[in-house]
Amino acid sequence: MSIELRHLRCFLAIAEESSVTRAAHRLGLTQPAVSRTLAALERQVGTRLVDRSTHHLELTAEGRVFRDKAAAAVAAFDDAMDPTRLRRRPLRLGHAWSALGPYTTPLLRRWEREHPETPLELLRIDDRTAGLARGEVDAAVLRGSVEAPGLVTELLFMEDRVAAVTSDGPLAARARLTLADLASGPVLVNEVSGVTTPALWPAGGRPVSTVTVTNTDDWLTAIAAGRGAGVSVASTAELHPHPGVTYRPLPDAPPVPVLLAHRTTTAHPALPELLALARELTREDS
Structure with missing residues (x-):
């Protein structure tokens, strides 16, 4: 058996709902079908992803790591199959709060003027990596030390x-x-x-x-x-x-370090231009 997209979607639904029953309702499947799909996925990856021994369903440590990888894979597939993004794929920049501070508006204005062919979407996502680890964005503004596998970070400036x-x-x-x-x-x-x-x-x-x-x-x-x-x-x-x-x-x-982060894989083609512009704007005051 090989892992298919349906296995990943099923697992992500279970992870987000913390319930096989609710995941089945969300996916329009029966509870036994969802349980069988999860079991098949666990056999294929060779480890237990979900702990069902307690009253409250939880992901195992391996399941939490796999969740981020599965989310990134599903997001990449959905992005590739979206015809609007094939024509004009936006560059998604995540942040959890305050974005780039005083550099946010200059960044957005300069980008729109210099790169009109690639929309820059600023997305607030309440997550330690602002959605980057889950594949929801292409780059993210992060604050403080962030430890997550597969991420590259660059210090832009220090903030009081x-x-x-x-x-x-x-x-x-x-x-x-x-x-x-x-x-x-x-x-x-x-x-x-x-x-x-x-x-x-x-x-x-x-x-x-x-x-x-x-x-x-x-x-x-x-x-x-x-x-x-x-x-x-x-x-x-x-x-x-x-x-x-x-x-x-x-x-x-x-002070707090303000970082610009991106993943080591599946980089957006316009990411180098975003990195260069962010460096230019934040270093003008240094």
């Missing part, structure tokens, strides 16, 4: 951190803040795509508690509601203003 506090709270009255100022109360942590963790603080002065969120919108809402403070980068203050959130400089926090 800022504190984000409730606008009607006492910290908002200060001109600048320190990490110690924030540690006395809860700190909001974006556990999906953020770069702030308790390890940012020294071992003896870490926050009294943390509140986890999964995206920038929820992070802003929680800060505005007074559930805690947050730490982000300077471009967040510019690109994500909120009436209930005040941003203040945080000079004792180390």
Whole structure:
């Protein structure tokens, strides 16, 4: 037996739904058919991909690695079979938040002027690699250290951190803040795509508690509601203003590296031009 596209789609549905039953409903198949397809796939790859021994279905460690590879393969196939993309294939640039900060608009305008034949799509995807590891984009703007197999990263610039506090709270009255100022109360942590963790603080002065969120919108809402403070980068203050959130400089926090990443395989033909333009724009101020 050889692996076919239907095996990959079936596995991805199971992974996304965390349920064989829901995956079967989504695919319009019977539950036994989905189970047989998964079993055949596992036999072919020679390892268990899904742990069904618990009440909550989970992917095994091998299954999580295979999920990213399967998603990339399916995305590449769908992209190749889309007739509109064959005529004018867009270059998809992912980001989880704040994109390229102050360089975002200049990048988009220069690209449209200099490469009108290739649309540049800026896509926000709440994922540590902004959809790059799953094959949803061709390149991605990432912040902080990112470890993922098959990715190439290039440092574009370093970005200062800022504190984000409730606008009607006492910290908002200060001109600048320190990490110690924030540690006395809860700190909001974006556990999906953020770069702030308790390890940012020294071992003896870490926050009294943390509140986890999964995206920038929820992070802003929680800060505005007074559930805690947050730490982000300077471009967040510019690109994500909120009436209930005040941003203040945080000079004792180390800056964050801003990276442009792409996969080692299936590169978009216009990727070299994007890399060159990003380098040019970000290094003009260096």
